[in-house]
Amino acid sequence: MKLLADFAHLIRENEPLAPYTWLQIGGLARYFAEPTTVAELQQLVRAAHKENLPLRVLGGGSNLLVQESQSDALVLHLAAADLTAIKIDGHKVTVGGGAKLSHVISRVVGQGLAGLEHLVGIPGTMGGAVVGNAGVVNGDIGSHVVRVTTLDKAGQMVARHAPALQFSYRRSDLEDVIVVEVELELEGGDVTELTRRMQNSWIVKRAGQPPTNQRAAIAFVDPSGISAAELIDQAGLKGAAEGEVSLSSQYPGYIVVSGNATSTQVLALLDRVRKAVALRTGIQLQSHLRIW
Ligand SMILES: Cc1cc2nc3c(=O)[nH]c(=O)nc-3n(C[C@H](O)[C@H](O)[C@H](O)COP(=O)(O)OP(=O)(O)OC[C@H]3O[C@@H](n4cnc5c(N)ncnc54)[C@H](O)[C@@H]3O)c2cc1C
Known part of the structure; x- marks a missing residue:
């Protein structure tokens, strides 16, 4: 397979997926890659498309049940620095699809930016959160998203802007694409007050879910x-x-x-x-x- 020859340095074969998921259940990924840059991710997606290889994107594995039967897909894990970067410019926050939601929340709260503090305690990545419009009773991530840059399965990069993006209860219209980057628009706030709100939300969240060692x-x-x-x-x-x-x-x-x-x-x-x-x-x- 040409993909394997061209990306031999990146692609691992028969990678066990269970360790990447919260349930720690599941079989092997026939092909698995952790691209190191956005450009490399795009090249991989294009190459997989040429060979008709299905693609799957793994986030933090906190909402995933992997079956034991092996799939022939190429599983992409967005863990490299280029795909997990968090940049803050005024009220605008630009986040790589693989960034941990918890890192984003602590960064924005520390910068006095409001809106995400009540989402504290939701495990996983920004990509997973946006695809599933993660949220709690008093709000979801989708209401803060102003742009999502995606790669489609053919490897074409597309920037989509609100209000054309569709978010509903735990759903979005981003199910069939790769979320590469997300731009959020947040409100200004007081760091001490936001930290207090985040801590309160964390206490409420912890009290309503199984302990993290389960x-x-x-x-x-x-x-x-x-x-x-x-x-x-x-x-x-x-x-x-x-x-x-x-x-x-x-x-x-x-x-x-x-x-x-x-x-x-x-x-x-x-x-x-x-x-x-x-x-x-x-x-x-x-x-x-x-x-x-
Ligand atoms: C203890 C616990 C508490 C939780 N509490 C909440 C809660 O309060 N609210 C809530 O909404 N959810 C909650 N969840 C569910 C889960 O944390 C969220 O759904 C989370 O957003 C999933 O993100 P992830 O990165 O782990 O996605 P994964 O589980 O890795 O993947 C889920 C789906 O998203 C897709 N995906 C992931 N990243 C990308 C990407 N970059 N591009 C395209 N597709 C992608 C995957 O292909 C898959 O289809 C909880 C889960 C646990 C275990």
């Missing part, structure tokens, strides 16, 4: 007007388990895995919950987790 993920998107956790509770499914995968009994919106849990067990549990909730309430729960 292998956990959010199972379902909250339907309109009620949380998925409430529906799970009402259906008597708190703590329900399939093998080594269970719904947290304390935080029923989260699945928690242990030992040698498998993707089949996760999918079986999600399916069971979906059916039980639909039978009881007529509500069709939608998956929050992206499944590869």
